[in-house]
Amino acid sequence: MSTHPSSSDQPAMSVSVRKVAVLGAGVMGAQIAAHCVNAGVPVLLYDLPAKDGDKSGIARQAIARLQKLKPAPLAAPDLAVRITPANYDEHLDLLADCDLVIEAIAERLDWKRDLYEKIVPALGSHVILASNTSGLSITELSKVLPAGLRPRFCGVHFFNPPRYMHLVELIPTAETESGLLDQLETFLVSALGKGVVRARDTPNFVGNRIGVFGILAADIEARKHGLSYEVVDELTGKRLGRAKSGTYRTADVVGLDTLAHVIETLQTGLPDDPFKSSFAMPAALKKLLEKEALGQKAGAGFYRKEGKAILRWDNGAGKYVPADGQIDPDVAEILAQRDPGARLKALRESDKPQARYVWALLRDTFHYAAVHLAQIANSARDVDLAMRWGFGHEQGPFEIWQAAGWRQVAGWIADDIEAGEALSSQPLPEWVTKGPVPETGGVHTPKGSWNPRLGRFEPRSTLPVYTRQIVPVRLAGELNRSSTMVSAAGGRVVLENDAIRLWTLPAPHPTDVLVVSFKTKMHTISPEVTRSLLQALDLAESNFRGLVIWQDSHPFSAGADLKSMVAAYKEGGPDAIEPEERRLQELTQRLRYARVPTVAALAGLALGGGCELAIHCASRVAHLETYIGLVEVGAGLVPGAGGMAYSARRAAEQQALCAPGAPLLLFLQKFAEAIAGAKVAGSAREAVTLGYLRDDDPIVMNEHELLYVAVRQAHMLAEAGWRAPVPAPFPVAGRDGIATLTAQLVNMREGGYISDHDFLLGRHVAEILCGGDVDPGTLVDEAWILALERKAFLALPAVEATQARIASLMTTGKPLRN
The missing domain is CATH 3.90.226.10 (2-enoyl-CoA Hydratase; Chain A, domain 1)
Structure with a gap:
C-alpha cells in the first residue's frame, strides 16, 4: 500500500479505464495484457508489423503462447479472445479509444522515445500513458513528450509474472498530475488487484533497487564464505522467510539477461553510490550470458536439469556439476529459532561459515536499505512492502531488523562497518541511532512508518480505495502486540x-x-x-x-x-x-x-x-x-x-x-x-x-x-x-448413467490411465452421482444422495489401498496414486 498523502492542491482528473492498450508483445507486455483481461478489461496488444503475412502476426503469436505458458498468465484459456492483436502500421487510430496505454517494449531509452513520438498523434486527450520499465528514468522518458501529455505520463512497473506478483510500482515525474496518480492507483489496486508502492524516480526504483542489491550481496558473501549455489538457495529460501527458490533459482526464473540489465542500470545510474563496488557484474553471470544460458527460459542458467538430476554451474571448472551441497544441521537449527533477536545473535556469533553468511547478507541489506531509504522511497513501509510483494519475502528488511531489536542490531551493523566487514564504509544515517526511531524501537509504529525526509512517522494512504481493505497487510510494529485480527x-x-x-x-x-x-x-x-x-x-x-x-x-x-x-x-x-x-x-x-x-x-x-x-x-x-x-x-x-x-x-x-x-x-x-x-x-x-x-x-x-x-x-x-x-426433488441418470460412466472408466483402466483403485473410486462416484440403481429420470431428493455418499464414505477406510493413500497424505502431504 502506498504511503503518500492522497490529496493534492489540484482537482483529481476523471479516470475510467474501460480499454487498455499494451505496446510490446514480449513476455511482460503479453502477460500484462493477460492480467487486464483476467480483470475483465479488454486489451489491444501491439507489436511491430510482421514482415510476411498478417501484419499483426507477432502479437497474434504472443496471444497464442499465453494459452500454453505455465504458470498460466490467463485465469482461463478462453479469455485470450478478449485481447485484440494489433500493429503500429495499421492500427494506431485504435489508440484514441484507449483510456490507459502501457508501453512495455525492451529496456532501451532510445527505442521507447522513438515509439512515443510515433504514437503521440494518435492518443486521445484523456489517455494515461505509462511505461512499464524496471528501472529507467521516467523523467528522461518524458522529455520527448509534448507538454500537454506530460501530466498524464508516469511509470507503472509490474513484477514478473504480472498475474501472480502482487507488487506494482507507480513512479511519477515532477510534472505528473497527482490526482491522476490517485485514480490510477485506485484502478491498479481494485480493478487489477495489485499492491501499489509509489517510488521515487531513481534507478531501479524500490523493489529492484533493494532486491537486486540483495542478489549481488548474496553472491559476494557466498564467494567470501565458500558456499555453492544450492547451499545459498537453501539458506536464503523458506528458512529465511523468502521464496522457496532462494537466490540463484530466482535469478534463473527472472532471466539472467533481465538481471544483468538491472545490474547495468545500477552501474550507470549510480556512479556515486557508496556501495558501487558491489555493483560489479559477477564473473559467473558474465560467463553464462556469453553462453546464452539465460535461465529457465533457455533451459540452463545457474542451474541445468538433466533428466531427473539438477546440475549447477561451476565457473572455475567451466561446466555444470551435481548440485549436492547440504545445509549444516547446526545452522538449520539456528534458523529454526522463533525469537528474531536470538536468531540473529546466534548467526552473528557462530563460527559456522553458513551462519556467518546469513548474518552478513542480512546486515548488508539492512545497511543498504537504511542508507538509501530517503532517496528511493517515501517511507520504510514502501521498502518492506516492495520486498514482500515483489520478491516473496515474509518480512521486509526493516521488519526483520525491528523484530530483532532495533538498537541491538544497529550496534552490530555499526561495529561491522568499523571493522571493515561490511560492503561499504558508509556510516548508518543519524536517524537510525538518534531520535524517534531508536526511542520508539523501530521504523514501524501504530501511527505510521518512518519518513526520513520529513523526519516523522508517515501514516498510511487515505485514498478511498483502501477503505475496502478492512484487514490490510500489517507490518511488524504497526500493531500493538496485543492486537488481534478482530x-x-x-x-x-x-x-x-x-x-x-x-x-x-x-x-x-x-x-x-x-x-x-x-x-x-x-x-x-x-x-x-x-x-x-x-x-x-x-x-x-x-x-x-x-x-x-x-x-x-x-x-x-x-x-x-x-x-x-x-x-x-x-x-x-x-x-x-x-x-x-x-x-x-x-x-x-x-x-x-x-x-x-x-x-x-x-x-x-x-x-x-x-x-x-x-x-x-x-x-x-x-x-x-x-x-x-x-x-x-x-x-x-x-x-x-x-x-x-x-x-x-x-x-x-x-x-x-x-x-x-x-x-x-x-x-x-x-x-x-x-x-x-x-x-x-x-x-x-x-x-x-x-x-x-x-x-x-x-x-x-x-x-x-x-x-x-x-x-x-x-x-x-x-x-x-x-x-x-x-427443497425439491430432481431427476437422476440412474443405472443407464452408471453404465455409461463405468464403460468410460473401463476404457481408462484398460488404457493404463487409471489404477484398479481409481476404478473402484470412480465407480462409487458414478453410482452416487447417478442416484444408484434406479430408473433414468427417477426423482430423488438430496437426502437420497447423501445416504449414498455416507455408505461409500464409511466403507472406503477399510480398503487397504485407501489406507495407503491416507497414510501418504498424512506423512508426506502428497497424494499416492496406487
Whole structure:
C-alpha cells in the first residue's frame, strides 16, 4: 500500500479505464495484457508489423503462447479472445479509444522515445500513458513528450509474472498530475488487484533497487564464505522467510539477461553510490550470458536439469556439476529459532561459515536499505512492502531488523562497518541511532512508518480505495502486540473457542452480519469446527441477518481433519465416524437452507470439505486466485459432506434450463470427471467452468477486498428479502448413467490411465452421482444422495489401498496414486 498523502492542491482528473492498450508483445507486455483481461478489461496488444503475412502476426503469436505458458498468465484459456492483436502500421487510430496505454517494449531509452513520438498523434486527450520499465528514468522518458501529455505520463512497473506478483510500482515525474496518480492507483489496486508502492524516480526504483542489491550481496558473501549455489538457495529460501527458490533459482526464473540489465542500470545510474563496488557484474553471470544460458527460459542458467538430476554451474571448472551441497544441521537449527533477536545473535556469533553468511547478507541489506531509504522511497513501509510483494519475502528488511531489536542490531551493523566487514564504509544515517526511531524501537509504529525526509512517522494512504481493505497487510510494529485480527478491524467478538472466532464489523460496515473464521491449522474442518459452525448458524438465524465464512490467512480450508477421522476410525471403525459424517452433511445442508444468507469468502485453496462448505452457501465471493475442488479421491475416499448431492442437483438444474431433450448425462459428465479426477480449478474463473462457482458469484481481484465485498454481499441479499431455496426433488441418470460412466472408466483402466483403485473410486462416484440403481429420470431428493455418499464414505477406510493413500497424505502431504 502506498504511503503518500492522497490529496493534492489540484482537482483529481476523471479516470475510467474501460480499454487498455499494451505496446510490446514480449513476455511482460503479453502477460500484462493477460492480467487486464483476467480483470475483465479488454486489451489491444501491439507489436511491430510482421514482415510476411498478417501484419499483426507477432502479437497474434504472443496471444497464442499465453494459452500454453505455465504458470498460466490467463485465469482461463478462453479469455485470450478478449485481447485484440494489433500493429503500429495499421492500427494506431485504435489508440484514441484507449483510456490507459502501457508501453512495455525492451529496456532501451532510445527505442521507447522513438515509439512515443510515433504514437503521440494518435492518443486521445484523456489517455494515461505509462511505461512499464524496471528501472529507467521516467523523467528522461518524458522529455520527448509534448507538454500537454506530460501530466498524464508516469511509470507503472509490474513484477514478473504480472498475474501472480502482487507488487506494482507507480513512479511519477515532477510534472505528473497527482490526482491522476490517485485514480490510477485506485484502478491498479481494485480493478487489477495489485499492491501499489509509489517510488521515487531513481534507478531501479524500490523493489529492484533493494532486491537486486540483495542478489549481488548474496553472491559476494557466498564467494567470501565458500558456499555453492544450492547451499545459498537453501539458506536464503523458506528458512529465511523468502521464496522457496532462494537466490540463484530466482535469478534463473527472472532471466539472467533481465538481471544483468538491472545490474547495468545500477552501474550507470549510480556512479556515486557508496556501495558501487558491489555493483560489479559477477564473473559467473558474465560467463553464462556469453553462453546464452539465460535461465529457465533457455533451459540452463545457474542451474541445468538433466533428466531427473539438477546440475549447477561451476565457473572455475567451466561446466555444470551435481548440485549436492547440504545445509549444516547446526545452522538449520539456528534458523529454526522463533525469537528474531536470538536468531540473529546466534548467526552473528557462530563460527559456522553458513551462519556467518546469513548474518552478513542480512546486515548488508539492512545497511543498504537504511542508507538509501530517503532517496528511493517515501517511507520504510514502501521498502518492506516492495520486498514482500515483489520478491516473496515474509518480512521486509526493516521488519526483520525491528523484530530483532532495533538498537541491538544497529550496534552490530555499526561495529561491522568499523571493522571493515561490511560492503561499504558508509556510516548508518543519524536517524537510525538518534531520535524517534531508536526511542520508539523501530521504523514501524501504530501511527505510521518512518519518513526520513520529513523526519516523522508517515501514516498510511487515505485514498478511498483502501477503505475496502478492512484487514490490510500489517507490518511488524504497526500493531500493538496485543492486537488481534478482530481488534485490528475494529470488530466485536460474539463467540470464541478453540475452533472458531465469530465476530462482527463496526459501522459503517454492516453490523448485522456475522463473520466466522477458523482457528485450526490449514483451516481444516475438525469435529469442533463443525459443531461450532452449527452453533454460529443458530446465532445468525436468531439475532443477525447473514453469515460470512472468511479466513484471515490462506487457505480457505484444506478440508476435513483427516487426522481426527483416522484416529476415530482406528478406535471404533465405521460406527465411530458415522455420527461426524452425518453432522458434516447436516452442516452443509444448514448452510444451503439457512433462514439468513450465507456467504463463503474464498481465497487460496478450498479443497474437499472446504469446497463442500462453499458450494452449499447461498453465495460465494472469490478472489481470482481461488483453487477449489473436491479432491477426496486423492485420499482414497469420495466426497462425503454433500459434494456429490450438490453436483447431482446442479446437473439437473442445468439440464432444466436447456432445450427439452438434452441428456442429463451431458451435464453430469463434467462433475463426474472433476470428482473422479480430483480436479482443482486453476482460478476462480475456471471454477465457474467446473461448476463449483456460479456465474453470478462475484470475483474480486484484490484479496484484501474480499471481506468487504463478502459482508456486503450477505447484507445485500438480506436487504433484498432473502429466502432460502425450497427443497425439491430432481431427476437422476440412474443405472443407464452408471453404465455409461463405468464403460468410460473401463476404457481408462484398460488404457493404463487409471489404477484398479481409481476404478473402484470412480465407480462409487458414478453410482452416487447417478442416484444408484434406479430408473433414468427417477426423482430423488438430496437426502437420497447423501445416504449414498455416507455408505461409500464409511466403507472406503477399510480398503487397504485407501489406507495407503491416507497414510501418504498424512506423512508426506502428497497424494499416492496406487
